[in-house]
Amino acid sequence: MGHGGGGALSAELVEHVFAPAFGGETLATMADSAAVTLGGARLAFSTDTFVVRPLFFPGGSIGDLAVNGTVNDLAMSGARAAYLSCGVVLEEGVEMPVVARVAEAIGAAARTAGVEIVTGDTKVVEAGHGDGVYLNTAGIGLIPDGVDIRPQRARPGDVVLVSGQIGLHGVAVLSLREGLEFDVQVESDCAPLGGLVEAMLAVTPDLHVLRDPTRGGVAAALGEIAAAAGVGVAVDERHLPVPEPVAGACAMLGLDPLYVANEGKLVAFVPRDHADAVLEAMRAHPLGADAAVIGACVADHPGMVVARTGLGGTRVVDLPLGEQLPRIC
């Protein structure tokens, strides 16, 4: 199970098993979506599979995730998603109203994101071989001229931004999945980020890296960028926008908000000269209202992320191994 957690084990599986077997230069960039050229057009192309329990949670559902997940992966190349496919795997016995509700959510999310679902597929597996509904989406979109966004472009001196409060999705799902009740209900931040990215690109096409910090959270996103570009990343914990209920839930469970999943946030590496303007543009967009500078790309400690702690000490921010496990006491 750890190999699906979005941490070091996931990365090892992809790097050591899938990528060598599949071959190809484009895959080796390990970006959220592939940038390919077809008939003179630069396209972003991405796919993602959604295995979520429960299917519905505060602030969203597996349907929202399936649409927004792929839309956001495309946005991380600077592309606005145009067309999506949707594959559905149903477990025998799942109730039809549940399937209908998931389908409604997929349709509504696609309309919100401004993307058209143009092809699909349905399979049914035997009872006991699935969690009700699994979804896969793939999508394509056009990358604007002059835009080259990928992890390898991170440079020392880049300013590191996050688009808003972190940890909401992970805590929302955890609270429902495990029957944990917190004082304040936390809602998932699931949202399509294409519009926010467009607003950022309107300020400058020279965004170096964008990443949506989903599984493994901001820590995994920063760690992957540091490793891909061979640069160091220095973050300041005092500047991380962690909302109170997330901080409280994490403190109770022994989790670190930096590692908790997000579904409507992005991390950006921006040249210092453009950072002020990009931050301003992000804050002017509804999905970037709480955007913040959280650190910088540095020449020190290449491949690693280091945090300055609230008290003024330092610590390494490692890639999580697999899923975070709540502690015993």
Next chain:
Amino acid sequence: MKYIDEFQDPELARRLLDGIHATVTRPWALMEVCGGQTHTIIRHGIDQLLPEQVRLIHGPGCPVCVTPLEVIDKALAIAARPGVIFCSFGDMLRVPGTDRDLFRVRSEGGDVRVVYSPLDALRVAQENPDREVVFFGIGFETTAPPNAMTVYQARRLGIRNFSLLVSHVRVPPAIEAIMTSPDCQVQGFLAAGHVCSVMGVEEYPELAERHRVPIVVTGFEPLDILEGVRRTVQQLERGEHTVDNAYARAVRPEGNPAARAMLADVFEVTDRAWRGIGVIPDSGWRLSERYRDYDAEERFPVSGITTAEPAACRSGEVLQGLLKPNECEAFGTTCTPRTPLGATMVSSEGACAAYYLYRRLGGPVSTTTAQEATTVG
């Protein structure tokens, strides 16, 4: 944020640190007993901010780390049995047994479930009357009372398909063992606050007096740790050795009488083996005679399992404060969270895990660039 931010306030931390710096005149070695405290210290870089003369030694207080290999192997054997649902807190799942861990058992078809409370495990037993449900009861005085209460409840409700695999340990005998070790370097203790919130402090004055060592009951937030250090250093500089409660917001002198009564009813004190350390007299609990029929070891044939620790693992020395994790030859090379030799590398409270997670660069790192960057906007 109430109860979190106010115990991490950088300004208050600075004042406490200034106080410690002003007090210290000689080298002192303090042991934080609890693994949760170790993680707070390393995660927040507190050891980097203390005066050089104050050396923090990491203690044996990680419940996952001290659970003996033999008990882990028993858990793995029980969890792999058909018809068993094995319930555990999450952080036990990656702890290595002799040849696998609970994650591996689950991937091989065992029904291993993560729960957040032993009562959740009891509910699983109620919902699956045709299965045997076993809960992995490990931990210190903090987790023992709810586990005891679960067995009490099982009997009260007449639930027969539930049992506990018990490996509970007690802190005071461990302190005694550390202080009587010929290699002991510890001059003062930061006692684990949550343990004292259950048991009170009455077990400590005799220890403090006999070993002439200050014991300061300490919480888990950064300011708690700094206040604990400040009070311990103050005592040491004055030549005092008393028990002091620096965690009064959670710890009453008598502890939690209801929890202690539950412990006394369901458990009895026994000798226990600690992983990497060995048997410490009277250092654990087992189910008392009245509740022995809820003991998983009685219900499943696992008494024949015996094991040997991997020779390369020096976690026993780490747990006794004799070795820093990064001083071990295997640290970060043959021993990583991916390929752990011992539990200290995978437990969320393990000292080796804390060093691997937060301190792999060796010393402090310049974050000037981050400070500059955060002024943008």
